[in-house]
Amino acid sequence: MKSYSIGIDIGGTNTGFGLVDEKGNIISTTSISTKDFDIVENYLDEIVKHIILLIERCEDKSLLKGVGIGAPNGNYYNGTIEHAPNLKFHGIIPVKEYIETKLKGKGYDLKVTLTNDANAAAIGEMIYGGAKGIKNFIMITLGTGVGSGIVVDGKVVYGFDGFAGEVGHTIVQPEGRMCGCGRRGCVETYSSVTGLRKTALELINNTKTKSSLREICQENIGGKAIYNAAINGDKLALKCFEITAKMLAIGMANAVAVTSPEKIFLFGGLTKAGDLLMNPLKKYFEESLFVVFQNKIDLEISHLDENTAAILGAAALTY
Amino acid sequence: MKSYSIGIDIGGTNTGFGLVDEKGNIISTTSISTKDFDIVENYLDEIVKHIILLIERCEDKSLLKGVGIGAPNGNYYNGTIEHAPNLKFHGIIPVKEYIETKLKGKGYDLKVTLTNDANAAAIGEMIYGGAKGIKNFIMITLGTGVGSGIVVDGKVVYGFDGFAGEVGHTIVQPEGRMCGCGRRGCVETYSSVTGLRKTALELINNTKTKSSLREICQENIGGKAIYNAAINGDKLALKCFEITAKMLAIGMANAVAVTSPEKIFLFGGLTKAGDLLMNPLKKYFEESLFVVFQNKIDLEISHLDENTAAILGAAALTY
Numbered sequence: 001m002k003s004y005s006i007g008i009d010i011g012g013t014n015t016g017f018g019l020v021d022e023k024g025n026i027i028s029t030t031s032i033s034t035k036d037f038d039i040v041e042n043y044l045d046e047i048v049k050h051i052i053l054l055i056e057r058c059e060d061k062s063l064l065k066g067v068g069i070g071a072p073n074g075n076y077y078n079g080t081i082e083h084a085p086n087l088k089f090h091g092i093i094p095v096k097e098y099i100e101t102k103l104k105g106k107g108y109d110l111k112v113t114l115t116n117d118a119n120a121a122a123i124g125e126m127i128y129g130g131a132k133g134i135k136n137f138i139m140i141t142l143g144t145g146v147g148s149g150i151v152v153d154g155k156v157v158y159g160f161d162g163f164a165g166e167v168g169h170t171i172v173q174p175e176g177r178m179c180g181c182g183r184r185g186c187v188e189t190y191s192s193v194t195g196l197r198k199t200a201l202e203l204i205n206n207t208k209t210k211s212s213l214r215e216i217c218q219e220n221i222g223g224k225a226i227y228n229a230a231i232n233g234d235k236l237a238l239k240c241f242e243i244t245a246k247m248l249a250i251g252m253a254n255a256v257a258v259t260s261p262e263k264i265f266l267f268g269g270l271t272k273a274g275d276l277l278m279n280p281l282k283k284y285f286e287e288s289l290f291v292v293f294q295n296k297i298d299l300e301i302s303h304l305d306e307n308t309a310a311i312l313g314a315a316a317l318t319y
Numbered sequence: 320m321k322s323y324s325i326g327i328d329i330g331g332t333n334t335g336f337g338l339v340d341e342k343g344n345i346i347s348t349t350s351i352s353t354k355d356f357d358i359v360e361n362y363l364d365e366i367v368k369h370i371i372l373l374i375e376r377c378e379d380k381s382l383l384k385g386v387g388i389g390a391p392n393g394n395y396y397n398g399t400i401e402h403a404p405n406l407k408f409h410g411i412i413p414v415k416e417y418i419e420t421k422l423k424g425k426g427y428d429l430k431v432t433l434t435n436d437a438n439a440a441a442i443g444e445m446i447y448g449g450a451k452g453i454k455n456f457i458m459i460t461l462g463t464g465v466g467s468g469i470v471v472d473g474k475v476v477y478g479f480d481g482f483a484g485e486v487g488h489t490i491v492q493p494e495g496r497m498c499g500c501g502r503r504g505c506v507e508t509y510s511s512v513t514g515l516r517k518t519a520l521e522l523i524n525n526t527k528t529k530s531s532l533r534e535i536c537q538e539n540i541g542g543k544a545i546y547n548a549a550i551n552g553d554k555l556a557l558k559c560f561e562i563t564a565k566m567l568a569i570g571m572a573n574a575v576a577v578t579s580p581e582k583i584f585l586f587g588g589l590t591k592a593g594d595l596l597m598n599p600l601k602k603y604f605e606e607s608l609f610v611v612f613q614n615k616i617d618l619e620i621s622h623l624d625e626n627t628a629a630i631l632g633a634a635a636l637t638y
Binding site: 083136155161164167169170172181182183254260290296 | 581610
């Protein structure tokens with residue numbers, strides 16, 4: 001039967017909204033600038049306005065299933081955003097409760113569901129993407145940070161307190177590089193876009209490997225510059241992707257040993273590197289796997305369009 | 320209502336059988352020597368004989384719920400033992416099917432359920448032990464190897480192919496010590512009884528730390544000798560427990576980041592070391608945890624009696 005959901009993707013820079021049908025078609029979108037708001041209530045009130053805007057654009061409001069929100073540090077159990085480092089709003093924000101109450105006050109009785117962005121991406125992959133019909137898989141999101149959504153037996157694993165799925169903050173090099181989380185050697189500190197950049201700077205400063213990247217001002221060395229150099233066969237840039245892949249591979253292999261998935265999907269900015277990332281990743285992943293899992297687990301780049309995936313994933317939360 | 324199960328613990332040396340009531344009381348036991356059998360069919364036929372022996376000892380056969388088996392490399396989905404390194408029987412053994420068929424041939428229509436020993440221990444803890452009412456926990460078994468059973472939302476995680484729960488074979492030191500599985504730096508190669516012994520030999524041979532263990536023939540250095548030395552304040556022996564604890568702590572913290580449990584239970588030979596293991600383990604575990612999990616997760620030694628836990632866990636498989 002025809003049905004609609006509203007999906008909201010909360011990011012540090014922008015917040016995107018989409019009215020989505022049950023097949024994953026985005027009927028209408030809108031967006032606001034997250035960073036323009038200093039007071040959380042003003043931000044949430046603006047979100048409510050845009051939800052109502054989309055409700056009004058829905059041809060039959062009785063077919064609306066609800067509102068789904070994907071957010072950094074989103075807690076599914078509580079419907080809260082908790083201590084998100086990339087948002088201006090600090091502490092614990094009761095997003096679900098606030099929005100539901102405001103909507104009700106305006107005569108809209110809609111359920112709001114919230115989870116973290118990587119879990120939303122996993123659900124999006126399961127409902128609309130490459131994980132249709134797959135009961136056990138892992139979604140890895142490679143952006144500024146490394147996130148993950150773990151699906152076991154067809155359900156996202158939230159665990160005791162709603163924070164399960166942090167493959168990015170598993171330790172793969174105990175005495176290794178400092179991570180933003182305060183510990184050493186997490187996957188994220190190597191295998192995020194930020195980590196790739198750190199690796200490039202380390203190799204530039206600590207090795208004598210020739211590289212076109214040495215000609216660029218260090219401030220301008222980012223994912224794109226490293227990608228462009230690597231595509232042209234630059235050895236230092238290729239080494240950056242190799243290190244990124246190796247650390248991620250160990251983290252993924254360790255997560256496999258815990259939950260035994262059928263597939264792992266990769267999503268986000270770094271996947272644009274294509275084979276530059278995927279070739280060393282597949283090699284190191286197989287090498288890092290416990291024998292009972294070897295040659296069994298497919299690695300795939302997400303089937304979802306990066307521009308709309310977060311909204312789709314959030315919308316899929318209402319199912 | 321009163322009910323009974325038969326629990327079977329398959330080990331490399333012995334196979335134990337127990338008739339268990341719904342409260343976890345063991346009504347009757349028997350055992351055979353696993354290593355006396357070279358031909359797998361003879362071994363399975365003997366198991367069938369002992370199952371029937373216990374059925375006959377049950378006051379009311381209509382109250383029997385089934386047979387549960389915990390086994391090394393046991394696959395829950397297929398009811399098979401697959402390539403178990405500590406058994407004489409090689410390849411894939413269709414244990415469930417063989418036993419069910421033989422029992423049926425003798426007029427006993429009982430369902431057989433099989434899983435690996437660490438999963439059986441987790442189920443035992445959940446039904447009869449300290450994990451009653453706990454929906455998300457991890458069971459770590461510390462013996463010759465390191466096994467684990469992962470419970471999410473009240474169910475053991477088996478994953479795609481039935482082999483989930485291998486925290487012992489997660490990599491915590493990529494360039495580290497060789498593991499029996501062929502890779503380097505797994506938890507098992509440090510934090511099993513075998514790993515503890517390897518650590519002691521390494522420290523004896525590669526450091527000058529004074530130790531009473533240097534007076535013992537290296538062949539006799541095992542868990543007990545290291546424990547005795549540590550209890551007497553021997554620095555080298557204490558260092559062994561510290562390294563064991565540190566590597567296990569990282570593996571556990573990484574598993575926590577994946578599934579977010581409420582508690583972790585520890586089971587098996589090494590837990591007899593008590594505070595010698597648990598004090599450094601608690602310290603390193605907290606240090607290794609991602610911030611959202613810190614100071615939330617209890618570490619507890621299993622509430623089950625080690626002598627009967629495996630049989631109880633296996634019996635609980637029938638629930």
